[in-house]
Amino acid sequence: xxxxxxxxxxxxxxxxxxxxxxxxxxxxxxxxxxxxxxxxxxxxxxxxxxxxxxxxxxxxxxxxxxxxxxxxxxxxxxxxxxxxxxxxxxxxxxxxxxxxxxxxxxxxxxxxxxxxxxxxxxxxxxxxxxxxxxxxxxxxxxxxxxxxxxxxxxxxxxxxxxxxxxxxxxxxxxxxxxxxxxxxxxxxxxxxxxxxxxxxxxxxxxxxxxxxxxxxxxxxxxxxxxxxxxxxxxxxxxxxxxxxxxxxxxxxxxxxxxxxxxxxxxxxxxxxxxxxxxxxxxxxxxxxxxxxxxxxxxxxxxxxxxxxxxxxxxxxxxxxxxxxxxxxxxxxxxxxxxxxxxxxxxxxxxxxxxxxxxxxxxxxxxxxxxxxxxxxxxxxxxxxxxxxxxxxxxxxxxxxxxxxxxxxxxxxxxxxxxxxxxxxxxxxxxxxxxxxxxxxxxxxxxxxxxxxxxxxxxxxxxxxxxxxxxxxxxxxxxxxxxxxxxxxxxxxxxxxxxxxxxxxxxxxxxxxxxxxxxxxxxxxxxxxxxxxxxxxxxxxxxxxxx
Numbered sequence: 001x002x003x004x005x006x007x008x009x010x011x012x013x014x015x016x017x018x019x020x021x022x023x024x025x026x027x028x029x030x031x032x033x034x035x036x037x038x039x040x041x042x043x044x045x046x047x048x049x050x051x052x053x054x055x056x057x058x059x060x061x062x063x064x065x066x067x068x069x070x071x072x073x074x075x076x077x078x079x080x081x082x083x084x085x086x087x088x089x090x091x092x093x094x095x096x097x098x099x100x101x102x103x104x105x106x107x108x109x110x111x112x113x114x115x116x117x118x119x120x121x122x123x124x125x126x127x128x129x130x131x132x133x134x135x136x137x138x139x140x141x142x143x144x145x146x147x148x149x150x151x152x153x154x155x156x157x158x159x160x161x162x163x164x165x166x167x168x169x170x171x172x173x174x175x176x177x178x179x180x181x182x183x184x185x186x187x188x189x190x191x192x193x194x195x196x197x198x199x200x201x202x203x204x205x206x207x208x209x210x211x212x213x214x215x216x217x218x219x220x221x222x223x224x225x226x227x228x229x230x231x232x233x234x235x236x237x238x239x240x241x242x243x244x245x246x247x248x249x250x251x252x253x254x255x256x257x258x259x260x261x262x263x264x265x266x267x268x269x270x271x272x273x274x275x276x277x278x279x280x281x282x283x284x285x286x287x288x289x290x291x292x293x294x295x296x297x298x299x300x301x302x303x304x305x306x307x308x309x310x311x312x313x314x315x316x317x318x319x320x321x322x323x324x325x326x327x328x329x330x331x332x333x334x335x336x337x338x339x340x341x342x343x344x345x346x347x348x349x350x351x352x353x354x355x356x357x358x359x360x361x362x363x364x365x366x367x368x369x370x371x372x373x374x375x376x377x378x379x380x381x382x383x384x385x386x387x388x389x390x391x392x393x394x395x396x397x398x399x400x401x402x403x404x405x406x407x408x409x410x411x412x413x414x415x416x417x418x419x420x421x422x423x424x425x426x427x428x429x430x431x432x433x434x435x436x437x438x439x440x441x442x443x444x445x446x447x448x449x450x451x452x453x454x455x456x457x458x459x460x461x462x463x464x465x466x467x468x469x470x471x472x473x474x475x476x477x478x479x480x481x482x483x484x485x486x487x488x489x490x491x492x493x494x495x496x497x498x499x500x501x502x503x504x505x506x507x508x509x510x511x512x513x514x515x516x517x518x519x520x521x522x523x524x525x526x527x528x529x530x531x532x533x534x535x536x537x538x539x540x541x542x543x544x545x546x
Contacts, residue, residue, distance in 0.1 A: 130186050130234055130264075130274050130539075174284055174306045174327075177361060180319040182312065186279040187272075193317055194272045197265070201298040201314045203248040212429070212483055215501065221530050222499060222508035224546045227515045231543040233275050235264035240535030242290045245526045247297055252526070252543060255300055256535055257287025263302055263312070268543055282310050282319040289331045293339040301342075303329050309344060309354075321361040323354045333379045333387065335400065343387050343400070345377045351389065353400065367403045369396070376423045380431040386411065386451070388434055390424040393417045395436055397448065397455075412455050414446045422465065423475040429483045433458070433502060437465050437476045443488065445502045461504045464491040476500075479525040487532060489520045497523060497534055497544070510544050 089097070148154070182193060213221065236258035246253035252268040261283030270276025283304035293299040293311075300312040301322065309323040309332060323329075328347040335341040335353070342354045344363070349370040352363035370391035380386040388397045394417065396410035414424070419440040427433040432449035443461040465474045476488040484502040490509075495517055497510040510516065510532070520534030520542060531545035 130237055130277065130279055175282070175308070177308070177321050177324045179321065180282055180310070182280060182314075182317045182319060184273060184278045185281055186274055186277065193278070193314065194270075196270075197267070197272070197278070198298065198314050200248055200251055200253055200267065201246060203250060203297065212481070215507070218482060218485065219507050221546070222510075225510065225530055225532065225544045226546075227510070227512050227542050227544045229515055231268065231545070232515055232540060233266055233277055234539050235266045235277050235535075235541045236260075236262045236279065236539040238262070238539055239286075239537045240522050240539060240541070241286045241288050242302075243522045243524055243533055243535045243541065244290050244292055244300075245524060245531070245533060246292050247294065247527050249528055252529070252531055252545065254533055254541055254543070255290060255292070255302075256522075256539075256541055257283075257290050257302055257304075258539055259286040261285055261287060261304055261306065263287060263290070263300075264539075266541060280312070280319070282312070283308055285327075288329075291332075291334070294334070295338045295340075299339075301332070303332050303344070305329065305347075309342075311356075322356060323352070323363065324361045330374065331376050333377050335379050335384050335387070337384070343377050343379065345374045345389065347373065349374045349391070351377060353403075365403070366405070367408055368406045369398070369408060373420065375421060376425075378425045378434075380426050381428055382431055386431075388414075388424045388426060390421040390436065392420060395421060395424040395434065395446075397434075397451065412448065412451050412453060414444075414448075414455050414457075416444065416457050416460070417442075422473045425476075425478055427483055428478050428480045433484070435476055435478060435486055435502075437463075437474065437488070439466055439473070441465055443476050443500075459502060459504050461500065463488060466491075474521050475523075477524055480527040481525065487523045487525060489523055489534065491519060495519060497532065516542060 183189070184191070184193075235254070235256045238258040238260045240256050241259055243254060243256040246255070254266050254268075256264050256266070258264075261281060263280045263282055265278045265280075267276045272278065282302065283306055285304050285306040287302050287304050290300060290302040293301065298314040301309065302312065303309045305327065307325040307327040307329050308321070309329060310319045311322050312319050322342075323344055325346065330345055330347050332342050332344040335343050340356045342356070344352045344354055346352075349372060350366055350368050351374070352366045354363050358364065369389060372392045374389060374391055376388075376390040378388045380388075385400050386397055387400065388395055395414035397412040397414075398408060399411050402408070414434060414436065417436070417438045417440060419438055422437045422439065424434055424436045426448070427435070430449075432447065434446045434448050434455070436444045436446070438444070441462060441464055443463050443465075444457060445459045445461075446455045447458050448455050463474075463476075474489045474491070476486045478486045479499070485499055485507060486502075487497060487499050490496045490498055494511060497516075497520055499507045499509075501507055518536040518538065518540070520536055522535040523532065525532050526545075529545070531543060534542045534544070536542070
């Protein structure tokens with residue numbers, strides 16, 4: 001028995017020696033256990049019908065600890081063997097390294113690695129910001145604020161006297177009356193105004209007012225107007241409440257006022273200030289209305305809720321005081337062709353007649369119209385004695401020659417509004433139409449050619465007017481070059497500015513997926529050129545021109 005068993009062992013050893021490779025040099029890590037058979041990757045039709053017997057899973061018990069003997073057996077079962085020139089890597093690892101090398105060669109041949117590095121070096125485009133002068137004063141460290149509730153102290157109930165005191169404190173923040181030096185806050189202190197700015201503002205209107213275009217020609221001119229990246233700039237620091245075009249034609253010069261009392265001047269393509277922007281601080285509260293003087297183009301009048309109406313005079317480089325009350329000024333318009341007489345309205349339902357030739361900063365007369373609210377005044381372009389007033393829910397047209405201190409009778413009334421009215425404007429050439437915008441989501445056009453007791457309604461156009469901003473609402477504005485067309489912003493998901501005909505037909509929608517991405521609540525046309533501006537809630541002006 002032992003002899004036969006010895007013979008069988010010898011035969012197995014000889015077979016193993018024949019199967020083993022002869023030339024093996026260097027160590028290779030190989031397990032003593034028999035290797036797993038290779039997986040079949042290709043489909044074999046010969047064995048497709050053969051069912052493989054299911055192998056029973058071996059029941060194993062998992063333990064979180066391994067005995068020292070088991071770990072030693074596993075370590076002893078590994079032998080270090082390696083083929084010649086492999087550097088200690090198996091054939092699989094060598095094949096993997098070769099694939100990596102070939103992939104790198106391919107990526108280098110198409111310059112993908114260099115393009116990736118260039119993309120990493122790219123940064124976001126620089127946003128246009130208004131710079132302020134650096135302040136050298138260091139803020140003092142203030143003690144930490146503590147809640148009265150945590151200190152077991154009851155809060156003080158405000159009385160009417162406290163409210164009046166708070167109002168006085170707000171008024172004390174107002175800039176004192178009197179002339180202010182035009183000192184831009186976004187340039188170095190003591191810098192003079194650019195001489196080119198004065199030359200441009202003194203230019204005025206070099207062209208006569210253009211003839212009104214036919215609607216087909218007008219639509220064609222609108223289609224040629226575009227907004228580009230260079231026609232967008234940050235002009236003021238906060239919400240734009242008002243904006244206006246200068247009447248010059250050689251370049252586009254614009255002004256904008258925000259809710260913080262800032263007034264910005266921007267020349268398209270200018271090389272002074274920040275991208276052609278000069279920023280001033282003549283007011284402390286929202287600048288709700290502004291206009292360039294048609295008779296004196298170097299003068300810009302701006303009105304603020306802080307109760308001040310100032311005139312920016314570029315020739316003298318000062319902000320002159322025109323009219324001043326405690327607070328609540330809201331709107332104004334010129335009542336004479338020389339722009340020296342104005343009608344000024346406040347939030348308390350009163351209008352004041354102001355003559356700039358009279359010394360001081362007071363009014364000639366003041367008249368109470370609507371005790372609830374007054375939001376807009378507009379003077380007839382030809383018959384300057386007439387002016388329209390947007391009161392609570394009605395627009396009334398008054399004759400300045402027959403005004404009384406109280407209970408003045410209107411010449412004509414424009415009825416049909418169910419909610420408060422934001423704006424009301426006479427048509428720019430003849431004054432035969434009045435355009436109103438209301439928070440009842442309607443724009444209305446009235447016939448005022450006859451000045452009857454009740455002006456008839458011609459058209460009512462559905463349009464969302466509320467912007468959810470406290471300081472501004474969408475307002476429709478006439479095109480000064482066209483008697484029967486007006487422009488208004490849009491609250492739709494697609495950001496746009498729309499131009500309508502007085503009969504309600506949409507003439508054109510200005511859209512741009514790259515440069516027009518915000519709601520423009522303030523819009524205005526240039527008086528002579530094919531140009532349109534729009535201001536948003538971040539202080540940016542957008543210019544759409546041909």
